[in-house]
Each structure stands twice: as C-alpha cells, then as structure tokens.
Amino acid sequence: MQAKALYTAQQVKEGEQKLSTELGIEMFELMERAGKAVFEHIKRCYPNNHNIHIFCGSGNNGGDGYISARLAKASGYNVTLVHIGDLNRVKGDAKIAQEKWSRAGGKIETLEEVTSKQCDLIVDALLGTGFEGELSIEYAQVISHINLSDADAVSIDVPSGLCSDTGFVSGECVEATHTVSLIGLKRGLFTGLSANYTGEIVFSGLGVSDAFNKENPTNISLISKAEVNQHLTKRPKASHKGNFGRVLCLGGDRGMFGAIRLTSEACARVGAGITRVVTQPENVSALVSARPEIMVFDWRGNSNEINDHLWWTDVIALGPGLGNSSWGRSLVGYSRTVEKPIVVDADGLNLLAKTPDFNSRRVITPHPGEAAKLLNSTTLEIERDRFASAKKLQLKYGGVVVLKGAGTVVYDGDAYWVCKNGNPGMATGGMGDVLTGIIAGLIAQGLSLAVAARVGVWIHATAADICAEADGERGLLAADLFVPLRCLANGL
Incomplete structure (x- = not known):
C-alpha cells in the first residue's frame, strides 16, 4: 500500500x-x-x-x-x-x-x-x-x-x-x-x-x-516511516547534552511513581539531553535506583523550588501519576505560570477538564474516555467521529491533539495525521505514560509540537508492533518498548 x-x-x-x-x-x-x-x-x-x-x-x-x-x-x-x-x-x-x-x-x-x-x-x-x-x-x-x-x-x-x-x-x-x-x-x-x-x-x-x-x-494523511525518518537526522559529531534539550517531568503522587518513571525513561530513550523528575519524596530512591541517569527531586510544596525547576526546563511533561490531591493540583497551577511547551496526559487531563484553558504551546494526549471528560461528552460520541472529536478538542484547548486509540489521530488545527501502526497488546497500563515521555523528549530536541506528536505516535506504535511480533501481544508491558524505541529514534 x-x-x-x-x-x-x-x-x-x-x-x-x-x-x-x-x-x-x-x-x-x-x-x-x-x-x-x-x-x-x-x-x-x-x-x-x-x-x-x-x-x-x-x-x-x-x-x-x-x-x-x-x-x-x-x-x-x-x-x-x-x-x-x-x-x-x-x-x-x-x-x-x-x-x-x-x-x-x-x-x-x-x-x-x-x-x-x-x-x-x-x-x-x-x-x-x-x-x-x-x-x-x-x-x-x-x-x-x-x-x-x-x-x-x-x-x-x-x-x-x-x-x-x-x-x-x-x-x-x-x-x-x-x-x-x-x-x-x-x-x-x-x-x-x-x-x-x-x-x-x-x-x-x-x-x-x-x-x-x-x-x-x-489535509489528512497516514504517518509514514519515510516522513518520520526525515525528522530524525544524525547528530553533529561535536555535540553535548545541552544541545538536545531539558525536560521536566511532573508527577508520581503517593503510590503512583511507576507512571512518571516510565515517562522519564521514555524521554531519555528518545534522546533528550537531560531529564529531570519532580515527584513525592518517598519516590526518589526508587526512581534513582531504577534509572540513575534521570535527575530526581522531591517536592513538598515550596514555591521557590518548583519555580526554579520550571525556569530550568525547556519542555514540561505533566500528568502521569499526578493524582488529584492538592499536591498534584498545585503542580498544574505552577505549570500554567510559564510559557513553555508542555505535554499533558492522564491526571493532568482530568484536572484540565475541571479548569479548561486554551494554550497553543500544549500537546494533549487523551484516550477516548479522557476526551469525553474534556468535551463534557460521552466515549461513544467521541468514537462516533474521531476526526470531529479531535477538532473540537483543538478548538477548545489549543495546541496539538493526540486522540489515542486504534488509529490514533493527531490534529494541529490545520491538518490531521493518522497512525495505522499499533496492536491490541498496547491496551495495558503505562503505555500512555511512555508516549508522553517520547513526545516531550522529541520537542526538547527541537521538533515542533505537531512534528513531535506524529513522530512520537509512530515510534511508540511501531515499537509495540516490534515487541508483539517477537513475543506476542498478550503480556506486552510498557517498559518492553524501551529497546526498540531507542532503535526507532535513531531511524533504524
């Protein structure tokens, strides 16, 4: 085809x-x-x-x-x-x-x-x-x-x-x-x-x-491997980590540190220069031991500390494991005080639905259930016309919309892209957290929001297909994507 x-x-x-x-x-x-x-x-x-x-x-x-x-x-x-x-x-x-x-x-x-x-x-x-x-x-x-x-x-x-x-x-x-x-x-x-x-x-x-x-x-097209690889150019030989962006991952409330751990590693695996996590104090040691390359900070509500983190970063990834407590709601509030690219998923979307705003620097990545909350609709209505639903989301919230599901739809206000890759094995916890990190990591490396969204969606789905081809769909874990993810991010 x-x-x-x-x-x-x-x-x-x-x-x-x-x-x-x-x-x-x-x-x-x-x-x-x-x-x-x-x-x-x-x-x-x-x-x-x-x-x-x-x-x-x-x-x-x-x-x-x-x-x-x-x-x-x-x-x-x-x-x-x-x-x-x-x-x-x-x-x-x-x-x-x-x-x-x-x-x-x-x-x-x-x-x-x-x-x-x-x-x-x-x-x-x-x-x-x-x-x-x-x-x-x-x-x-x-x-x-x-x-x-x-x-x-x-x-x-x-x-x-x-x-x-x-x-x-x-x-x-x-x-x-x-x-x-x-x-x-x-x-x-x-x-x-x-x-x-x-x-x-x-x-x-x-x-x-x-x-x-x-x-x-x-204005509608399939995301192709050829187009993806056009944006994954080789790095100059004289490069250093400062050339490839800084990402701040906000999330991981009590009992939910796994989500932000997946997001942060995905961000690093696609090539972000420096990845930093701000999370609950009890999550720090587990995250550092699991992935020592990630910078991990606890946050107990100090405004100066979180403002320092927000000033430092180039891109924000918000939502995985964020929860709905005052701790998570405070991070959402602080993230709105800076004009920087932001990728929002999971609990970040649930909180956004409660206090909607328009932000042209934002990528949102809802599944149909989250999209229904964002539009005060039903999952059935979202699925009845996914193209129209993506457009409604973009008109209301701005930026780029990634409407996840079979045949993920990406819409930036002008054009749509559809990903035909992916498989049912992806219907498992943590997959969306990995996608959030991928997109944030690509934005940090200089890709526009729309390009990062569609390249990230394709890499994410294709990595899952590689895993499923090797070992089957059932039992596929989000962390299994990291090895093929790195290869795909290098255009291999």
Whole structure:
C-alpha cells in the first residue's frame, strides 16, 4: 500500500467524476478497472478458491461486484452472485455492469438459494462508501450470514456497515479479510472500530491515483516511516547534552511513581539531553535506583523550588501519576505560570477538564474516555467521529491533539495525521505514560509540537508492533518498548 493521503467518500466521488471529464475516461471504464482490480487481488491471494459467492447491492459498489463476477466466471471460477435490494433501483453504470453479467450467462440468486452451496471465498460489494447511519434489516441479515461463514471475505472499497468517513460501526459490519480500497484511501479505514473489520487494506489507484492526488489535495494523511525518518537526522559529531534539550517531568503522587518513571525513561530513550523528575519524596530512591541517569527531586510544596525547576526546563511533561490531591493540583497551577511547551496526559487531563484553558504551546494526549471528560461528552460520541472529536478538542484547548486509540489521530488545527501502526497488546497500563515521555523528549530536541506528536505516535506504535511480533501481544508491558524505541529514534 503506497498511498498515504486519506480522503472522505465525497472527495473521492467528486474527484473521480472530475478526472473522468479531464482525462476523457468514461465512468464505466473506471468501474471496469475497479472490478478488475478486485478480481486480480482474488487471483493473487486466493488462486485455489474456485467457489466464490459475490454479494452485490444496488449502487456502484454492487456494479464493481458484477464486473468482478463476470471476470471470475470467464476465468473458470464457479461464481454465485446474490443481489440484495430492489433490482429496479440499479441504475447508470451499475445497471450496465449487471446487464453484462447477465449477457455473459450469469445468474442472480437469492440468499436462500446459496446457503447450501459450497463457498471458498466471499466478495462484499453491498454498500461501499455511500453508507452511513443504520442498516436495514435485510442488509443486517446478509452481513450476519457473511460473518458466520468460514470463508474469507474481500470487501470492495470499504466493509459494508462501516462508515468510510469516520470508521464508526453502529450495528452489523462485514468482517473482511481484505479490503481493496480504490482511487483514494478512505480515512475511516484507519481509525476507530475499523480495525476490527477491514483486515488487510490493499490499495489500487486504477491508473489515475497520481492525477487524483494532484488534483485533490487533502489535509489528512497516514504517518509514514519515510516522513518520520526525515525528522530524525544524525547528530553533529561535536555535540553535548545541552544541545538536545531539558525536560521536566511532573508527577508520581503517593503510590503512583511507576507512571512518571516510565515517562522519564521514555524521554531519555528518545534522546533528550537531560531529564529531570519532580515527584513525592518517598519516590526518589526508587526512581534513582531504577534509572540513575534521570535527575530526581522531591517536592513538598515550596514555591521557590518548583519555580526554579520550571525556569530550568525547556519542555514540561505533566500528568502521569499526578493524582488529584492538592499536591498534584498545585503542580498544574505552577505549570500554567510559564510559557513553555508542555505535554499533558492522564491526571493532568482530568484536572484540565475541571479548569479548561486554551494554550497553543500544549500537546494533549487523551484516550477516548479522557476526551469525553474534556468535551463534557460521552466515549461513544467521541468514537462516533474521531476526526470531529479531535477538532473540537483543538478548538477548545489549543495546541496539538493526540486522540489515542486504534488509529490514533493527531490534529494541529490545520491538518490531521493518522497512525495505522499499533496492536491490541498496547491496551495495558503505562503505555500512555511512555508516549508522553517520547513526545516531550522529541520537542526538547527541537521538533515542533505537531512534528513531535506524529513522530512520537509512530515510534511508540511501531515499537509495540516490534515487541508483539517477537513475543506476542498478550503480556506486552510498557517498559518492553524501551529497546526498540531507542532503535526507532535513531531511524533504524
């Protein structure tokens, strides 16, 4: 999958119509290419699956399915095609595709007729990118049938039941093994609940993607390794620790020193010059013994001491293990007295929700539950449209928003970036604390807030993937990320 620009369904629809006119390519020709791309994928990935069931809807997605069916039949595959919905509603190019299928000797069968037939592979051409809202009972039943089958499923453009703009699923959705995305990658394929349904995403530009991307600029893109490594340049040979920034990590109330310990080490592992922790007195010895390279100070409420720390630092990491006591609330208050870059997570976000302010120098890294508190909303509403939620957070709080979760979304007020890396093993305590330290450490080394956020998110997720590949997802610990983290921070 080469493309990294992401689009809404409307952008792709309007863009392909415009391209059709400008390049002199009939829209039906693009449909033919789409159907062929899906069939070529089937031949490549499923050369021995000769009994194919193709489920078509009444729109253009169904038209793509009819073309794939015709090509598969002509190549000797045993194709069973089921049309869902009113055949009289099939119009335009989809109608042409349907008629060509019929002229080629293809039959249209009912769901009841195919339940007893052998099936090696399913093609989902039911709804495509035009779907949003709630499924009809008929479509829900068909999708349930597909998911109950033992056969793999290939979805055309987007798994039916998934909103291609948001990645949200409100009911039944095809659980695809592969999704063949056409002309432009749809943004909803890479965030939120989509991870449960898309399977492997395969891209086909249908021979027009370069022209499409040129004519249709977008402010949403995937974070790529190439872009990340552009920002991780080699250090000059004559360097010293003062060249790479000073980070102050504030947190670790009583009984919660592990969080700030993870944050501080992550900060050091990505290359911050000096990392300092301010924490509760009883945490000092444990932190120093665990990581002697970190400077650790206790704080008992003295204003001169904390002001000295804030004056010293280039970047603040606030929140991990901070708690909700007067000790933590005081640190939040003091952090607001200086105009320095700050990364806020965990308890820092919970306290921010109680006393909101706008700060253009801040990166916030909420998971959906924290985002709901920040917006006085619900987790369901946050997940319903993660792009819109990130925008609301940025408008209210400023700076850069990192909305964590499957397909983390980064938004800086102008552009969005989505991280397709990461795995379910990251659903464990301490992962967010590590991310906070990574981003703060990168800012300290001179990266802008937006660049540090997306580079940090990618490094964090990719380190977790390396660990999961080696030892599995279950049992992955936040501290396991430190070794691959260092390699990735060096562009390796």
